[in-house]
Amino acid sequence: MSAATRMSRGGPIRPRHPTFDLEEALAGDWNGGSPFRTAFFNALSLSFPSGERFFIDSVREHEDGLDDPALKEAVRGFIGQEAVHRRVHAAYNETLCRRRGYDLGELEAPFLKGVEWSEENLSPLARLAATVALEHLTAALAAALLDDRAGFLAGADPRIAEVWRWHAVEETEHKSVAFDVYAVAGGCPKRLRQTLKYVTLNFLRDNFRAVRTMLRRDGHGPGVFAAGMWHLFGWPGPLRRLVPEWAAFLRPGFDPPNERDAGLIDGWHPDPAMVSFAPDPARRAGPRAAEPRGLS
Ligand SMILES: [Fe+2]
Numbered sequence: 032m033s034a035a036t037r038m039s040r041g042g043p044i045r046p047r048h049p050t051f052d053l054e055e056a057l058a059g060d061w062n063g064g065s066p067f068r069t070a071f072f073n074a075l076s077l078s079f080p081s082g083e084r085f086f087i088d089s090v091r092e093h094e095d096g097l098d099d100p101a102l103k104e105a106v107r108g109f110i111g112q113e114a115v116h117r118r119v120h121a122a123y124n125e126t127l128c129r130r131r132g133y134d135l136g137e138l139e140a141p142f143l144k145g146v147e148w149s150e151e152n153l154s155p156l157a158r159l160a161a162t163v164a165l166e167h168l169t170a171a172l173a174a175a176l177l178d179d180r181a182g183f184l185a186g187a188d189p190r191i192a193e194v195w196r197w198h199a200v201e202e203t204e205h206k207s208v209a210f211d212v213y214a215v216a217g218g219c220p221k222r223l224r225q226t227l228k229y230v231t232l233n234f235l236r237d238n239f240r241a242v243r244t245m246l247r248r249d250g251h252g253p254g255v256f257a258a259g260m261w262h263l264f265g266w267p268g269p270l271r272r273l274v275p276e277w278a279a280f281l282r283p284g285f286d287p288p289n290e291r292d293a294g295l296i297d298g299w300h301p302d303p304a305m306v307s308f309a310p311d312p313a314r315r316a317g318p319r320a321a322e323p324r325g326l327s
């Protein structure tokens with residue numbers, strides 16, 4: 032499938048500009064009252080400001096080599112969406128650490144170190160491959176969040192659940208963009224498969240390190256961490272259930288499937304009591320001029 036075909040099927044990619052009030056919700060175990068499930072999502076959020084800057088930079092480095100107007104437009108949308116995500120999650124993380132007494136610098140350090148290492152040691156194409164692989168992981172998680180059968184957000188505070196659903200919708204909308212840029216840049220599929228294994232291990236190591244740090248800070252012993260890992264990978268196993276989707280990427284000829292995307296995106300009906308959206312300035316001035324609002 033060509034990039035242009037995929038973009039037109041997925042519709043335009045435009046950043047939304049949400050405002051959330053998470054001040055109270057982030058102070059507690061907002062995800063169903065579970066310390067582990069709360070820390071798992073908070074750790075994901077902590078990885079986003081540095082990770083999404085890396086995604087933007089690695090795609091932007093290849094922007095000049097693009098000719099397809101549809102793909103260029105999709106790249107602008109991708110950059111606009113990821114820029115808003117990193118601003119919203121930076122505000123989320125600041126609120127989280129202030130309300131719960133966490134050390135933001137300590138928690139973000141491993142994620143920043145990983146990005147710095149990649150910038151110093153990897154070629155632009157290898158950095159783009161890492162972005163493609165991480166976008167695949169993100170898209171798989173996003174679909175599970177929006178589908179909701181996996182129960183990732185069961186019992187979650189509705190204000191914070193809305194943050195994750197908004198992010199998941201936009202990850203679904205732009206999930207093919209880095210993949211298509213990589214193809215145009217002449218990237219090798221075999222390298223993508225190797226990269227997915229590498230970035231998955233790093234992703235899990237860094238996220239669970241942050242989970243352990245937060246649980247320790249909250250006074251929880253190793254039993255809470257062990258029970259949480261069983262929940263994710265054993266039973267009911269929402270992360271284990273993502274393995275087939277993760278592994279599809281390793282098959283020769285993989286192309287991001289989008290059959291379910293419209294249903295997932297259209298199935299999201301944000302509650303106006305939980306989130307408000309500013310008018311889309313991108314319609315007037317282009318995504319780069321858009322100023323994300325973040326948390327109130
Ligand atoms: Fe994102």
Ligand SMILES: [Fe+2]
Binds near residue numbers: 166
């Ligand atoms: Fe993304």
